[in-house]
Structures are given as C-alpha cells and as structure tokens.
Amino acid sequence: MKHPLPAQPAHICVLRLSALGDVCNLVPTVRALQRQWPEARITWIVGKGEHSLLSGLTGVEFVVYDKSTGLAGMRAIWRQLKDTHFDVLLHMQQALRASALSLGLKAKVRIGYDRARAKDWQYLFTSHQLAPRERAHVLESFMDFARTLGVEDCRLDWRLDVPPEAYTEAARVTGEAPYLIISPCANPRLRNFRNWSPEGYAAVVDHAWQQYGIRSVMTGGGSPQEREMGARIKALVSEGAVIDAIGGTSLKGLLAMIDRAVAVIAPDSGPVHMGNALNTPVIGLYATTNPERAAPYCWQHLVVNRYPDAVKTYLHKQMDEINWGQRVRHQDAMSLIRAEDVIARLAELLADTDGVIRTQSCERLPVAAVSSTDTSSNQSPSARGDA
Numbered sequence: 001m002k003h004p005l006p007a008q009p010a011h012i013c014v015l016r017l018s019a020l021g022d023v024c025n026l027v028p029t030v031r032a033l034q035r036q037w038p039e040a041r042i043t044w045i046v047g048k049g050e051h052s053l054l055s056g057l058t059g060v061e062f063v064v065y066d067k068s069t070g071l072a073g074m075r076a077i078w079r080q081l082k083d084t085h086f087d088v089l090l091h092m093q094q095a096l097r098a099s100a101l102s103l104g105l106k107a108k109v110r111i112g113y114d115r116a117r118a119k120d121w122q123y124l125f126t127s128h129q130l131a132p133r134e135r136a137h138v139l140e141s142f143m144d145f146a147r148t149l150g151v152e153d154c155r156l157d158w159r160l161d162v163p164p165e166a167y168t169e170a171a172r173v174t175g176e177a178p179y180l181i182i183s184p185c186a187n188p189r190l191r192n193f194r195n196w197s198p199e200g201y202a203a204v205v206d207h208a209w210q211q212y213g214i215r216s217v218m219t220g221g222g223s224p225q226e227r228e229m230g231a232r233i234k235a236l237v238s239e240g241a242v243i244d245a246i247g248g249t250s251l252k253g254l255l256a257m258i259d260r261a262v263a264v265i266a267p268d269s270g271p272v273h274m275g276n277a278l279n280t281p282v283i284g285l286y287a288t289t290n291p292e293r294a295a296p297y298c299w300q301h302l303v304v305n306r307y308p309d310a311v312k313t314y315l316h317k318q319m320d321e322i323n324w325g326q327r328v329r330h331q332d333a334m335s336l337i338r339a340e341d342v343i344a345r346l347a348e349l350l351a352d353t354d355g356v357i358r359t360q361s362c363e364r365l366p367v368a369a370v371s372s373t374d375t376s377s378n379q380s381p382s383a384r385g386d387a
Contacts, residue, residue, distance in 0.1 A: 020270030056161025078104035202236035222247030
C-alpha cells in the first residue's frame with residue numbers, strides 16, 4: 001500500500017552523495033525543512049569528500065558513504081541504520097549507485113524526481129515523485145522536495161560551518177590584502193570540457209593586478225591536470241600577480257578563503273557554488289553547461305554566458321531545439337569565452353560602490369529570522385548570512 005506523505009515527519013532522510021556544488025545547492029532545502037519542523041531529526045547520507053565540506057552543519061546527522069567501498073560500503077551503512085525507520089526518504093541523487101543504496105534503507109515514503117527530471121530509472125526506486133517542473137535550476141529542483149512535503153517558507157539560508165582554524169589556514173596562504181579566487185579547473189570527468197584556457201585566466205589575473213592592485217589566488221585539487229594548469233597560468237602573468245595554492249588547502253580552508261575573497265572566478269564547479277553559499281560575488285564561466293540550470297544561483301547576473309553560442313556552433317541547434325540541461329561536449333566550446341568578457345564583469349563588480357550588483361543577488365533569510373535555538377558560534381559573518 002502506498003503511504004501518504006507525512007504531515008509531521010519525525011525523522012527525515014536526505015540521500016545525496018555528491019558533488020560539492022550540488023550539496024551546496026541542497027543546503028537551503030535542509031534549512032527550509034528545519035524551519036518547518038524544528039524538532040525533526042534529519043539524517044543526510046553523503047559522500048566522503050562532500051562531508052568534509054559540510055561537517056558542522058547544525059541540526060544534521062551525517063552518515064558518510066565512501067564511493068570507493070562499493071557494495072561493501074553500502075552494506076556497512078545498512079547495518080548502521082538497520083534499526084532506523086525514516087518517515088520519509090528524499091532520494092535526491094539521480095544515479096544507480098544511490099538508488100541501490102536506498103534499497104537497504106527503511107522508509108515509509110520515498111520521494112524522487114518526476115519522470116522528466118529523473119535519470120537512471122530513479123522513479124522505479126521511489127513511491128512518490130515531484131510535480132513536473134520545466135526549466136528548473138538545480139537549487140529549485142532540490143527545493144521542490146520540501147515543497148512536495150508542504151513547506152512554504154523557501155527562503156534561502158546556508159550557514160555553512162567555517163571554523164576559526166580554517167580562517168587561520170586561509171590567512172597563511174592569502175595574507176591580509178584583497179584577493180580574487182581563481183579556480184581554473186572543473187571536475188576532470190570524461191568529456192567534461194568545462195575548463196577555460198590558461199591564456200584567458202592569465203589575462204584576467206594580470207588585469208586585476210595591474211589595474212586594481214588585486215592579487216589572485218589559484219585554488220583546486222592536487223591532480224596533475226590542475227597543477228599543470230596552475231603552472232601554465234603562473235608562467236604567463238606578471239611577477240607577484242598570483243599565488244598558486246592549488247592542492248594546498250583543505251575544503252574548510254578553501255571555504256574560508258572564498259569567504260574573504262573579493263570575488264570568485266571559475267567555470268561550472270564546486271567553488272562557484274561555495275561562493276554563492278557564502279555570499280561572495282561569483283563570476284561564473286559557462287559555455288558547455290546551461291547557466292539557467294547550473295549557475296551560482298544568487299549571482300546569475302554576473303555569469304559570462306556563451307552557452308547559446310556553443311549550442312549553435314557545436315550542436316548546430318537553437319536553444320528551443322535542445323533538452324533542458326543538455327551539455328555541449330566539445331573541447332573548443334569554452335574558447336567562446338573571451339578575456340574581455342570576464343574583465344568587463346570584474347570591472348562591473350569592482351565599480352559597484354553603491355552595492356547595486358550585490359542587491360540584485362537573491363533574497364537570503366535574515367539572521368534575525370534564524371532560530372534562537374541555533375547555538376553555532378564558529379561561523380564567519382558572511383557564512384551566517386550577515387554580509
């Protein structure tokens with residue numbers, strides 16, 4: 001028998017394992033659920049790296065799944081949760097791995113995506129599906145899970161935990177002078193093609209240094225691809241214009257660096273959504289993914305958007321002829337972004353002395369509206385939403 005949706009869930013399970021940007025976009029949904037049912041327990045089954053980013057999120061119990069452990073890791077989670085019965089499971093990962101993991105969880109109700117948004121036959125693993133929604137941003141798709149349960153207050157609230165030691169780590173890298181965060185590489189998945197050119201980044205870095213006296217700090221993981229990109233950019237810029245911190249910080253340290261940055265410049269990747277969560281301005285570089293679906297939600301007006309051009313040039317189609325969220329998998333697509341486009345966005349942002357651009361950013365939940373029961377004290381002003 002199909003159970004009705006719970007009116008007052010006592011224990012909610014969130015199933016979303018990855019990726020870094022996606023879990024950042026999911027946090028406002030968790031906060032909306034907490035506002036609606038402050039007494040409810042929330043258990044989030046999350047990936048190992050993503051947990052490193054989200055640890056300390058108030059009111060959330062994390063169960064960590066290391067994808068490298070495969071079925072054995074799933075069985076370990078099933079044993080850990082064998083006596084746990086969830087009122088509702090929010091199946092928010094469109095992947096067979098997550099669906100397989102969900103089979104060993106006990107839940108009265110399982111909510112997943114509608115058929116149009118579901119992938120990998122996810123709808124076969126759920127009892128209820130979201131109402132269809134066309135052309136939804138990733139953040140809005142996540143928030144639809146809360147709306148399906150009857151949540152009406154969907155204002156945005158992140159309050160990521162950034163501990164003091166993370167700011168100490170960040171300061172050792174950046175110093176005290178103003179800086180930009182340049183995160184040049186996206187996840188190096190097969191046929192991803194989200195990375196811009198080292199020459200383009202170098203032109204922006206040099207302009208920021210020579211025109212404004214603002215140094216750039218390059219960040220990223222420690223993969224050979226990322227280190228090579230960083231080395232190529234550094235070789236092209238003026239002395240002193242850039243600090244290469246690629247592979248040199250923890251995820252919490254990266255959050256602290258982003259929190260104190262003038263702005264983030266990056267392709268569709270985790271750091272643009274981290275900046276969005278921390279209310280740091282983000283200049284997103286988009287040509288292979290649709291920014292209307294995946295741009296930093298509150299900074300869509302600063303995106304350099306060459307996606308329509310890429311669709312026309314490499315798919316030989318118009319925007320109304322393609323599926324929502326379709327990627328342009330062509331190695332030259334990001335070359336459609338010109339350095340002068342990015343420099344113009346940066347100039348627009350730095351000239352914003354009256355805060356007009358910042359006030360165009362989406363409405364966030366005021367700090368005064370945060371429950372007084374939240375005793376978290378390790379967050380910076382912007383991480384709490386004060387900025």
